[in-house]
Structure formats: C-alpha cells, structure tokens
Amino acid sequence: MSDDIYREIILDHYRNPRNKGKMANPDVSIHDSNPLCGDEIDIHLKVDGDKIKDIKFEGRGCAISQASASMLTEMVAGKPLTSIKDLTKDDILENIGLTNLGPARIKCALLSLKVLKLGMVQYYANKDPASAKKLQDDSKGL
C-alpha cells in the first residue's frame, strides 16, 4: 500500500514543490484548510483575459496534499480559468497517480483543487457576480 503511495514522484513534488511561493500583486488569493488534519493551502493567481497567466501555491501538510498541489499548478498553468470548473476528483487522483486512496486521505489530495475552485469563483465574483454564482453551482460536488 504505502509503497504505491510514496513513490518517487510524490516524494519529489513534496520535497521540491513546483510553483511554490509568494506572488506579488496576485489577481486573486485564496486560502483553505482541512480541519480534520490541519493541511493548509494558499493559491495565488494572475489572470490574463481568461487565461491563468501565473499560479503559485503556499502551504503545509502531508506529502499527498503538498504534492497534489504542486502537480495541480503544473496541470492548470496557461489554461482558461473557467476550465477549472470541469476538473473532477478523478482528474486529480489520476494526475497524481493515486487512484485507491482511502476516504480520509482523499481529502488531502483534493484540498488544492478545492482552493483553486474557490479562487476561480472569487475572481469572477469581483467582476461578474452572476457568472460567479453559476460557476459556483457548476463546481459543486467536490
């Protein structure tokens, strides 16, 4: 079990996270934590038109939550911000290569996606509340 989880790539992203750090003048910053285990993630975005021009994360927590956040930033950089709403739990689990996590650990893997979706909603909430509301409704079921 653990041999499957703590593979080289997870440990690599845990110890050498990509796109980790602060961002000067982000267009949106969002923070959330997992009250169960205390994992924390902040995501900062710069948006150009509808494109994610720059993405950075900060956080602390287990290897799964931090590696998942690191891999997520690589996955979405340069993509349209609204496309985030279509990302599913399975997309994330496949992206990090952990498809058989138990219910407790799945929350660790999905925390960064939750934060990113909140960030997307907040970004549009400032511009166009109606579309933000729709994005929020469409993003349910996380």
Add this chain to the structure above:
Amino acid sequence: MMQKGALNVQKIREDFPILKRKMSGGKQLVYLDNAATTQKPLAVIDSIHDYYMNYNSNIHRAVHQMAEEATLAFETTREKVAKFINARSIEEIIFTRNATEALNLVAYSWGRANIKKDDKVVITEIEHHSNIVPWQILTTEKNAKLEYIGVDDDGYLKMNEYKKHLDSNKVKLVSVTHMSNVLGTIVPVNDIIKMSHEKGIPVLIDGAQSVPHMQVDVQKMDCDFMAFSAHKMLGPTGVGILYVKKEILEKMPPFLGGGDMIKEVHKYETRYNDLPYKFEGGTPNIADVIGFSAAIDYLNNIGMDRVREHEIELTKYAIDRITGVKGVTLYGPRNTKDRGGVVSFNIGDIHPHDLATIMNDHGIAIRSGHHCAQVLMERLDVSATSRASFYIYNTKEEIDKFIDALDEARRLFKI
C-alpha cells in the same frame, strides 16, 4: 479483589475481544490510540447488552419494576464514580455527554454567573480545544480576558507566569489540564490549586487524560471542578462526568432546562430539582452510564497504581527505543515520573498523516494531527505531530512493531 504486582497483560487482553482483530492485509491490530479513546472490555459490552435486552426503561420517573432496576443501575454508577475519585457525595457527580460538555457546563452556568468585565480566566498553552474555546466564548461575551500560562521547551508549565497572573488580582477562574494529551506532561495541579486558593480563586481540572491513568483524589487535590470522559477509561462513548464541590454547585444556576432537572414547573416559574439532578436535564444516556459501571469495576480490580506503573514501564521503553531512531524529534518531559503514557514525536520531514498511513499498513493505529491542541502546535511551531498512547493491554512487543514500522517509514522516505 484487587490484584498485586505487575499486570498480567496477556490475561487482560483476553477480556478485550477487539484486540484479536486482523486489519486489512491480515495484520494483527496494534492499538496505540488510547488517548483518543480506549477499547472496551467484554464486561462493559455485556452490561450495555443486558440493559437493552432485559430492563430498558426510562429512569427516575416511572414506578414499574424495570424502571426501578434501570434507575438503581444508573445511580449505582454515580456512586462508583464518586468513590473512584473520592468525592464527598453523589450530589457532586453530574453526568454529561463527555468531558467537553462538562467543561462547557461550567463555562455556561458558573462562568456566566461569576465572570464580569475585565475579569481574567487563566488557562495554559497545553490545553485541549475543549478547555480553550468555551473560555474564549465566555470572555468575549463578558468583555473579560483570557490569559495563558506558557509551556517551556521541555514541556513544563512556566509557573512564574502563573504567579504573575495571580498577582494581577483580576483572576476569577483557573482552568488547567491534569495531563497533556500531546506532551504527556503531568501538571503540578496540587501547587496550582494551593496558590489559587490562597487568593480565593476556584480551579477547574480537566481530568480527561489523568483520571483514566492514575489515582485521582478530588478531596486531596482540593480542585473545585473536574471534568473527564468515560470513553477514555474503558467505558462507553457518550458519558462524561463533571465533579463540582457541593458548596459551589449549590449556588450554580441550571444549565439545560427541561425534564428531570425540575421539582415543580408552573406557568412562569420553576423549582429546580435537588443536586445533582438539577444539572441533568432530559433523558440521559442510560445504557452507557450503566455500562460505565463495569469499566470502573474493571479498573478497580486492577488498581490505579498498577495501571500507572504499567504505563510508566511502557513509556520508558517506548522513549528509549524511539530516541534511537534516526531523525526523531520527541516532545514533552523526558522523566517518566512527570509524564503519562503518551509519546508525541515527528520524524524527519515525514508528515504525521503520511506516517499514520504507513503505520496503518502494519495494522498499527496511532494518531496524527494537531490533537485538538492547535495552540500548543503553534507554540511547538509544528502543524502536527504523531502520537502513540498506551493503556493496560499494550505490550513491549507492540512497541517493537511500532518501531519496526517507523524504520519502514524511514526507508520509504529515504531518511
């Protein structure tokens, strides 16, 4: 009949059917999460079963035979609890849902009546959230202040800070844990209470981690309030105990209004019931209070001094072994005389949740996270720790398995 000498752990284990359980992957369960909740002996499970099978009924009100049997069994537990902690009478023993509710009862009833603007409530940096949040709520509501006694790097309370708080002459309540659920630190409650009483200030002791693991005598200690949970001492979940000195309880306003806590109810006024029933509104957790009786009998049979000795031996062994593991940071006092059977640690850059997942592969249940003590986590400057905690049925062989799993975690994380 109280036994003597070292515990016969193999015999004790026979009384806990769950310990035979195989976990996924066929591994034998090694249960090291006793500070969260302990396992239950068959006697406890049987007694709950017996209540529901044979005399399930509501207590205190009806006169039929089963109600009388249930009332008697329920009240017998109260007598046993009073004796177990050496309370003066059963009037001082209130049943709640858990230690958390017991602590909240004090905050809502005694606290609201006695804490005023600019008063201070003193707690410590090692408290469980259940002994922090109720005081935050109360002091915010009353415009009063919440003050902390700090903890030093070895896990001991900074008694000079405590003295300073007392010298401010604003303190109206001191509420401290008897034993830290993270560091294991056994707090010098006798000194704390003595110093506080010299200023006429009452003291609430959170006994959630001490009453299950050592002899606790509320009269000797002279605390004014004490809270603990049955489920951390072989008993069922859903039963907490609040001990309050009778002279204080007599002046406390009721907590939950409703049935059982009244003598007479009229349209606009109520005469409350006698102690302790005035504080037990509504139908209580009858089955589990009755089940708790068997847990107290079980502990009394062993003897709390022997429980403590067994845990000191396991803790000593665990600390010796774990300090030999590369990359380990251990928290709390090193002297086992000053700590209970709780070992919190971190290892390299392995996050505690990852470690708990690896342990789980070996059938080992440990706790990882902030342990409902985030104020302490901030003080230690960590987001989480791993914690192994022991009880009467744990063995040195189990600690060996735990150390083997630690080595496996080091291999996976290349530490």
